[in-house]
Amino acid sequence: MRAAAAALADALDPDSRARLATTLDDPAYREWTYLPGPRDGAILADMTEPQRDLALALLDTGCSATSRHSARAVIDLDIVRRQLGGGNPQPGDDRFWWRVIGDPARDDAWAWRVNGHHLAIHVTVVGDDITVTPSFFGSEPATVLSGPRQGLRVLTAEEDLARDLLATLDADQQAIAVTSDEAPDDILTRNDPVADDSVIARGIARADLRPDQQERLAALVQHYFGRTPDAAARDAWDRATRAGLDEIRFAWAGGLERGQRHYYSVLGPTFLLEYDNTQDDANHIHSVWRDLREDFGGDLLAAHYNASAH
Template identity: 40%
Template sequence: MSELTSAFLGTLSAAQKADAQLTYADSARSDWHFTPRERKGLPLKKMSPAQRKAAMAMLQLVLSDEGYRKANAIIDLENVLRVVESRPPNDTYRDPENFSFLVFGEPGTGPWGWRVEGHHLSLHFSLIDGEMTYTPSFMGSNPGKVLADVPQKGKVVLQEEQELAFKLLHTLKPDQLGIAVIKDKAPYEMVTANARKASLDKMEGITMADLSADQKQAFTSLIMAYLRRYHVTLKNQQWQSLEKAGLDQIHFAWMGDREPLIGEGHGHYYRIHGPTFLIEFDNTQNGGNHIHSVVRDLTNDFGEDLLRLHYQKSH
């Protein structure tokens, strides 16, 4: 990661580097969002082909092949929105080149990190004392399923994240549903949205401990749909952390439609909430065809816990 990030920075002019690199202590590191907006960093549109290749190599390293395909598909959905919303080809609001890379600190020296961010994609990586974190990690999809008559028609970028959740929901017996379904109507947005620190008052829903063996397997498969987005080392690291905190304490909570009524329903929401981590999935906008999903670490987003330990050791 240090080598690839240094290589990317080495391709940049002085002016580009001023946009692409800040100190690790800069407040922009935790200022994140998944909507179209002006954001710090160097966007793809201001990079040469070689610079883009170097930037995307950073992303390809930390994601699995599956995760990398999803990230590129999310970027490509900007082209779909241009057509659906009748925007011109040079529109800058729905723009597949408006995804920015931003490095914090010096690669390989002390705490450092980087992010890539644009509409419906916000991925953050922190490296502290040889350890790496990847949260908050947001992937969204608008449309959830491409219905328009475009080359991407029928595409469902976050298919597993939706289908495996319904599969788990449909395995629950009536008494289990009474615990798992906490509201009949889904919220219009993820509860934690783009908060600096993810926090919920309590864990709700049904626990892994209260599921049958087959249901536990379905629940595990759903969690893995998120962890498989990342390099196998990061995936295994996160799973081991969940095991250490206690898998039986992980809750599954549901709100809204109990069938995927694409573009015609009121939408649905679920969350996976454990002692140390949180996953939220919301598909309520556009009649249930506009997905937001996020993975949060309740103690270590932006490497917060690792940074605290680093400073304790250093001082």
């Protein structure tokens, strides 16, 4: 990560390098959004092909082998979205911004992010440790219905794994897990700097699931954790395990059939997952992983500041 961030900065012209860089005490450090619109940072659309390669190489360091393909697919899908909406964006007109926060060559604690419409990846580095949330992947459309990319689905497992679990619930379990017949229009925590889990319905606890259902719930959680490098994914699962897997709760809202507006959440003592597919006739996905302790570095940065002179 340090090498990739430094290589990108070195390759940019002075103006772009100035837009790329900021510091950890920047008030905007914890501001983020997944909506369309400009961001702070160096925009991918203005980069040369070699610079784009370096930017995407930095993105890859914050992703697993699987999720780096998903992240790049989200970037590509934004061009499709704009074309289907009547625009005429050309290949390479990618409205995603890179930001390096602090000096990766000199600072023990620093961060970086990639942010644009439907993609928000935030990585904080302290020594050899990293945190990787908020982690937001979206897809508009969820399934491309027309044009040369017809049939494309970018985020499949986010829906399919949850439906696998939902389909195994008996009537009594479903009565607890399905908290509303109406799905919310968006994820409930939106782009708040701090995820407020009090707004999340509790649903059914893992302790009330059969072993096969518990395995399906674990597969769903680990899919979100698996968006990140293996070490970070293992750390997130280890912390969830220590906090108590039986405390994890799964809640569903909205229709039960494919094509109907739907939403789910998975809430544990250390993390929150939210997913909705409600907009555009249930063809527009938002999915987010929030760490209730480590978003934007959280406890990791706090421990660093307590132990170091600043």
